[in-house]
Amino acid sequence: MKRVSIKRDIYIYLFGLLLSLTAVYALMINQSYEVGLNESAKYSFLYEIKLAETHYLASGELQPSHSQSFQIFDDFGKIPVVYLEQFDWNSFEQDAIYEQYVAGKDGGFGQYYYAAYHYVASKQVYLYVVSQYDEAVYYDLFEQNPPESISQANSAFLMIGFILLLIFVLIRLLIHRLTKPILQLSKWSQTLDLNEADTIQSFRYTEVQQLANQLVTSVQSQQQSIEREEFFLRAASHELRTPISIISASSEMLTRLAGAIPNSGQRAVKRIERSVVTMQNLVTSLLWMSRNQQLDVEMSQVDIKAIVEDTLDQHRYLSDEKDLKINLVADDTCLSHPMPVVLVEIIITNLIRNALQHASKGEVEICVSSHGISISNALDESGHDSLSQNDLALGGSEVSFGIGVILIERLCQHQNWQFTHLSEKNKSKENRYFSKVDFLAKPSI
DSSP states (O other): OOOOOHHHHHHHHHHHHHHHHHHHHHHHHHHHHHHHHHHHHHHHHHHHHHHHHHHHHHHSSOOOOOOTTOEEESSGGGSOHHHHHHOOGGGOOTTOOEEEEEOOGGGOOOEEEEEEEEEETTTTEEEEEEEEEEHHHHHHHHHHSOOHHHHHHHHHHHHHHHHHHHHHHHHHHHHHHHHHHHHHHHHHHTTOOGGGGGGGSOOSSHHHHHHHHHHHHHHHHHHHHHHHHHHHHHHHHHHHHHHHHHHHHHHHHHHHTGGGSOHHHHHHHHHHHHHHHHHHHHHHHHHHHHHTTTOOOOEEOOOHHHHHHHHHHHTGGGGTTSEEEEEEEEOSOOOSSOEEHHHHHHHHHHHHHHHHHHOOEEEEEEEEOSSEEEEEEEOOTTSOOTTOHHHHHTTSOOGGGTTHHHHHHHHHHHHTOEEEEEEEEOTTOOEEEEEEEESSSOOOO
């Protein structure tokens, strides 16, 4: 959907309404003017008929008229031929005035003809009234003595123009007052700087002020949450280093004494070593998540195959008691350009750990190329794996899967790597989950 500004819509709708009202008003004025002219001519005509009827009743004779503009007859046969030709008298209604215009030759001025009849009930006779106007005389008179309605119409147009200008100014002022707080709020939202929050604390309109207060409150709450998260990540990662160092040193000492330790103790030492590696990876991940913008990482050629093999050896214990078959397909090539080794290791470690930890049976396929890594594993009986599609749809917020998914997504987003994942059935109708990281492709938007 195309985005537009608030000002644009307000201008369009208000000025559209203004033009519509102006057009309707102009049409009503024009119609009123025409109706007034017609009614004036009609009653003038009827007035002359009434005067002729009064004289006829008083004297028994019609008052003779030598003017073409008004003639009256008590005998239908006396009506001039031109009126008989122009009108259908049989269709006339009493006291209704009928008009007919006859154009002049060669497009010149024409003639207006009018006709009507009136019934005198007391005498039981019909009076026939006809009238004729020369258009040339009318226009000559119009030029010599223009009607006052023209000057009044000009004044009306000037007044309408003044009203339109006044309405434009009022609408412009209204738009400015309505959009100014919205624009201020929009400008502040680009930075969300709480130090400048006082600039949006004095709006005129209650609704906008409530929106601004809610936005400031939300930003404050979000900032506090981020600060708590960053503090926890920094504190936890640093505080864990000391016990991890102690445990690591102790495990190395136990390894040197492996000959004097029974087999069950040696297995315990191995578990301690693996746990130390896991905790070291966790600390590195926490440090990156808390300082991902400032963390300096080493850039070098990365052998993905070697990293995958080392990671599989370290996490082989996760598949010891499961019916899993690991199939590794790898090219003997490295990434084509230097990459941050630590970040690549974190991603590969999380992908492999999740696949081995949450796949209950079947084949785990790991494909390594010069572009990246892809992993396919069977879903467990509940239809979920380490990168549960439901959890990913919610942003990977399910804590039961640790920070692996969140970390992979943030790393790939920060480094502009492409991370894809999907769940589908293969030809044997087995539910499988596919995840892939392409270190050379740009993420799809």
